[in-house]
Amino acid sequence: MDAKDPLQRTGKTPTSRNRLVIAMPYAWLIIFFLAPFALVLKISLSQSALSLPPYAPVLDWSDDIRSLIEKLSMLSFESFAGLFNDSLYIESYISSVVIAAIATILTLLLAYPFALAIARSSPKARPILIGLAIAPFWTSFLIRVYAWIAILKDEGLLSHFLINVGVIDAPLGIFATNSAVVIGIVYSYLPFMLLPLYAAIENQEPALLEAAADLGASPWHAFLRITLPLSARGVIAGSLLVFIPAVGEFVIPDLLGGSDTLMIGRTLWNDFFVNRDWPTASAAAIVLLILLVGPLLIYERVQLQDERART
């Protein structure tokens, strides 16, 4: 049967036709994804220089092996050392992780009941509801973040409303703080959490809950013992989909955060565009990547397992 298959051949070596199919995306990824990473690493080991491009290369690929080894001993770890001596960067890393973690937990707490409510709706309504819930993801990220400025500002809509209603008598003062950044992340990344959660809940066999009810379990008990454990994979996937990009987020801290909101994406951006310190920015990118290697690997694992389960 396999011999008739137009695209698949058995065995581990791809056929020439398979190679042809894979060649273009593979080459593209090597040139535009893998090679750039090698470059970031290289430049992070270079010295900062006042020129264009603003770094003095230490490694040159045209060197022969002996001079390469010689040069390797001269590699500059200055940028990395600078990072760890620079309290701005250390504080940025810590505060990025803390802000992203808080936002991820809040997103999960908000998204879970929402996903559950959609998954428990009538089968006819479900696709429409989940479609409506993730539709904002298609609209501009920048605009959605911008929309919150008008709401959260001291003279903005929320404070205005709450003062008029009489709940508070002074503006909330949350704009340009870390709280505003957390709100922005929760709002912007909600669809990323919602979709894997919904998929994990909706896939469950309804008979399991009926059996639990027949055996005398309360709905709450059945939820804790059946629905929640069975959706664990959705919880992990959704949390990683929010946490990983949130750690490196630039737009949200820049627009909603204050001048004292330190997040690594923003610090890196400023070092790159404002201070024009490319080696430090590259070293910062490498450290950020190392920071995210753990979560990224877990995410890849979940993805590959999912994929295997489907095929």
Add this chain to the structure above:
Amino acid sequence: MRAGANIVRAGMLTAGFAFLYGPIFLLVIFSFNASRLVTVWGGFSTRWYAALMQDAQLIASVRTSLLVAAVSALIATVNGTLAAIALVRFGRFRTRTIFAGAIYAPLVMPEVILGLSLLLLFVALGIERGFWTIVAAHATFTMCFVTVVVQSRLVGFDRALEEAAMDLGAGPARTFFAITLPLIRPAIVAGFLLAFTLSLDDLVIASFTAGPGSTTLPMRVYSQVRLGVSPEINAISTLMLAVVGLVLIAVAALARGRRN
């Protein structure tokens, strides 16, 4: 108990959708505000929309954005579809883990890292930054989204149809173009639209890879947003939302029509 559960569910849905759509609705409403103040309603007006039409720089950036989105989405769709076929159909080839890893990683990788690394590549190769560097960068980060969409369609695919075509004497290429491609077309179209909207929306990667003279719409909007909330930005935002909304409605209608 059943009725109680329904009330809780309805309440949860209402709260969830209010949170998701509230800010967007407020922004749209205030784009029609006659007053320049963003919190005070000064009557209905379309003056901010009229002002947009006079903004030549803005219109140029819309053109750039649309072109970048169209070209990069096209490249991403071809690459992403081929990658999906390789992942679903080729079994376990030797470097599959690296390949799959390189495909899934940009899905969650912080944009600043992708943008920075691509910029360094262009500088190292001595390529002048401009329209084509943004296209290449966007085609790279949107490709993985196409792959994921097409992949899920390929997995649920009835292989008997391909086998029947082969039995009837069609070659592998003919089978692919006559049977496989038409059957996965909805996913390819969806992948293209996803890549298109993602490209249209991107600020960070475009900022790193753009050169002078190739400013995209989000870059333009961002430089104005930094100065604060203004009715003009509300108006341009509303127009962008309307375009995306219309595309989504069209896609939903197409999907519905096909099913019936």
